[in-house]
Amino acid sequence: MTVGALTFINGRVFTGASETAFASAFRIVDGLVDWVGDAADVVESDAVDLGGRTVLPGLLDSHTHPALLAGTAAAVECFPPAITRIDELVETLGRHAATVSGPDAWVLGRGFDDTKFPGGRMPTASDLDRIETDRPVLVWRCDAHSAVCNTRALEIAGITASTPDPDGARFERDVDGRPNGVLTEIAAVEAVAAFIPAPSRDEQIDAIVIIGEELSSRGIVAVCDLLSSRIDRPLETFRAAAARGLRTRVALYPGWDPAEPLADLVADDREGQVRIAGVKVVLDGAYSNRTAWVHEAYPDSCDHGLRLVDDADVLAAGDWARRNGVQLAVHAMGDRALDRVVELFEEQEPWLDGIPSVRIEHATIVSDAYLARLRSARMAFGIATHTVFFFAEYDGYEKALRVEQVPDAYPIARLYAGLEALALSSDRPATAWSGADDVMLSVEAAVRRRTYDGAEFGAEAAITVPQALLLYTSRAALLSPLSGVGSLTPGLDGSFAVLDRDVFSVPADEIAAVRVAETWIRGERVFVR
Structure with a gap:
C-alpha cells in the first residue's frame, strides 16, 4: 500500500529524538516524515487510527551478516x-x-x-x-x-x-x-x-530478498553488513536484490584481504539504498571459545587467544578507508585487541565528518579508563556492541572471563553515558541463539542483565527501555552512514514499526515477548503479522 500522504493518529509514538520524546500523531508525505505532533491537532478525516498502539522508528541492526546468510542459505x-x-x-x-x-x-x-x-x-x-x-x-x-x-x-x-x-x-x-x-x-x-560450491547468483539474490522480509518482520529497516565479501560482488548482488524487491537499507563492509586488496571506490558506490560504507578487519577471535586476544591468560590456562592480523594489515585497511572516504570497522573483543586498535589510531586525524572514522565491533571489555581514552583521542571512535552475546553465550563467558572483568563486560550503561556513537546489534547468524536479531530479546537483556538461564550478569550495567531503543534507532544512526533513518523527525524516512504490546509498560521479563505487528518503510506497509 503506497499513498502520497498519510496521517497516523492515536498512537503512543516514540520518536527517537530523546528518551522522553513521545507524540500521538505524525504525517508522512512522499515517503518522508512531514509532521509529528498531537492527534488533537489533526483535521484530516481519513487519518489512519493506530488504536493506541506503540510505534517506534524503523529499527537499525548495526552489525549483522545478511551476505553470510545468503552465501550459506x-x-x-x-x-x-x-x-x-x-x-x-x-x-x-x-x-x-x-x-x-x-x-x-x-x-x-x-x-x-x-x-x-x-x-x-x-x-x-x-x-x-x-x-x-x-x-x-x-x-x-x-x-x-x-x-x-x-x-x-x-x-x-x-x-x-x-x-x-x-x-x-x-x-x-x-x-x-x-x-x-x-x-x-x-x-x-x-x-x-573454500571447497563448498557457492550458491548461484540468482539463489543469492533471492535469499537476500527473503532475508529482507525477515528483517521487516522484526521492524528492522536498515542494516550494516559487517563482512559483505562473504559473497562475490556484494554491491552488485545486493543492488540486484533491491531491484527484485529488497526494501531494507544496507551498508556494506567488505573484509580486508591483504592478498587481494580492494579496488578503490567511485562516488556511486557510496550512495543509495545499498552502498559501500567501510571495510572490516578481524583482529581477534571470540570470548565464547577463548580465541579473543587477551592480556592475561584465560582462567586455568596459559592461552592468550589469537591475534588474526598484524599491524601492517590493519593500517593498510585504514589507509584504504581514508582514501575512499568510508569507515574502518575493526572486530576487537579481547582487551589486548581493543588496546591495540586505540594504539594504532588514537593520534590519527579523523577523515569523516558526522560519524566515526573507526568503528570498534563487539568491544567486550570496556573499563572507565578505556572509555576515557576513546573520548580523549584525536580519532573519532564508535562502538557496535551487544547484549544478546552475554544472554545467549553465558556458558562460554563464565569460563572465559576472570571475576574482576565482569563489571567491565558489555558495560552498556557506561557506554551509553560516555560514547555518543553507540549501537546495540545482533551479529546474526554469528550469535548462539535462534532469532538473535529479535530486537526485543536484546532490549530485555539490556534492561534485566539476565542470561538465558536466569543468571545475573553485571546488573550495574543495566539501562532503561527508552535507552535501549535509542541504541537501535537514533543513537545507532550516529554510528554509520545510514542517513535518513533512526527517528520519526520531519525530513527523515517515514519508516516505523507498530508493536502488538506497549514495550514501555510491560513487565521487564515480558519485553522479549513483544512482537512487531506492522512495519512501514517510507510510507509503505511492507509487513503485517
Whole structure:
C-alpha cells in the first residue's frame, strides 16, 4: 500500500529524538516524515487510527551478516535453545542430509554452541562421520569463526597430519597429531569451506530478498553488513536484490584481504539504498571459545587467544578507508585487541565528518579508563556492541572471563553515558541463539542483565527501555552512514514499526515477548503479522 500522504493518529509514538520524546500523531508525505505532533491537532478525516498502539522508528541492526546468510542459505540452523547436545546436532544434520541431493553435495549446518553441550565437549569429525562418510559435512560454530567437519571434508581439502596450521588459526588434532575435524578460527575454516560450491547468483539474490522480509518482520529497516565479501560482488548482488524487491537499507563492509586488496571506490558506490560504507578487519577471535586476544591468560590456562592480523594489515585497511572516504570497522573483543586498535589510531586525524572514522565491533571489555581514552583521542571512535552475546553465550563467558572483568563486560550503561556513537546489534547468524536479531530479546537483556538461564550478569550495567531503543534507532544512526533513518523527525524516512504490546509498560521479563505487528518503510506497509 503506497499513498502520497498519510496521517497516523492515536498512537503512543516514540520518536527517537530523546528518551522522553513521545507524540500521538505524525504525517508522512512522499515517503518522508512531514509532521509529528498531537492527534488533537489533526483535521484530516481519513487519518489512519493506530488504536493506541506503540510505534517506534524503523529499527537499525548495526552489525549483522545478511551476505553470510545468503552465501550459506543451504545450511540448516543448529542454534540453541533447540540444540543443546551433540546427539541433537547429529540428528538435525542427519535429517538435513536426507534432503540434500547429489553424491558430491555438501551437508551444511550453522549455529551450534559447544559450551551448552554436556561437559562443554566440542563435536569432532568422528561425530559427523555418523551422518555421512561418502559426502562432506561441515557445521559452523555459533561465532562463525570456527567450525567442525567430517573426515570426507578433510580429505577434499587435503588436510592431513603434516598440514601446517594457517596463520592465526588451528587445525585441532587428536593425541596422535591427526586433524580431528575441529577448525579453529577463520583461516582454518576457509581452508575447508573454500571447497563448498557457492550458491548461484540468482539463489543469492533471492535469499537476500527473503532475508529482507525477515528483517521487516522484526521492524528492522536498515542494516550494516559487517563482512559483505562473504559473497562475490556484494554491491552488485545486493543492488540486484533491491531491484527484485529488497526494501531494507544496507551498508556494506567488505573484509580486508591483504592478498587481494580492494579496488578503490567511485562516488556511486557510496550512495543509495545499498552502498559501500567501510571495510572490516578481524583482529581477534571470540570470548565464547577463548580465541579473543587477551592480556592475561584465560582462567586455568596459559592461552592468550589469537591475534588474526598484524599491524601492517590493519593500517593498510585504514589507509584504504581514508582514501575512499568510508569507515574502518575493526572486530576487537579481547582487551589486548581493543588496546591495540586505540594504539594504532588514537593520534590519527579523523577523515569523516558526522560519524566515526573507526568503528570498534563487539568491544567486550570496556573499563572507565578505556572509555576515557576513546573520548580523549584525536580519532573519532564508535562502538557496535551487544547484549544478546552475554544472554545467549553465558556458558562460554563464565569460563572465559576472570571475576574482576565482569563489571567491565558489555558495560552498556557506561557506554551509553560516555560514547555518543553507540549501537546495540545482533551479529546474526554469528550469535548462539535462534532469532538473535529479535530486537526485543536484546532490549530485555539490556534492561534485566539476565542470561538465558536466569543468571545475573553485571546488573550495574543495566539501562532503561527508552535507552535501549535509542541504541537501535537514533543513537545507532550516529554510528554509520545510514542517513535518513533512526527517528520519526520531519525530513527523515517515514519508516516505523507498530508493536502488538506497549514495550514501555510491560513487565521487564515480558519485553522479549513483544512482537512487531506492522512495519512501514517510507510510507509503505511492507509487513503485517
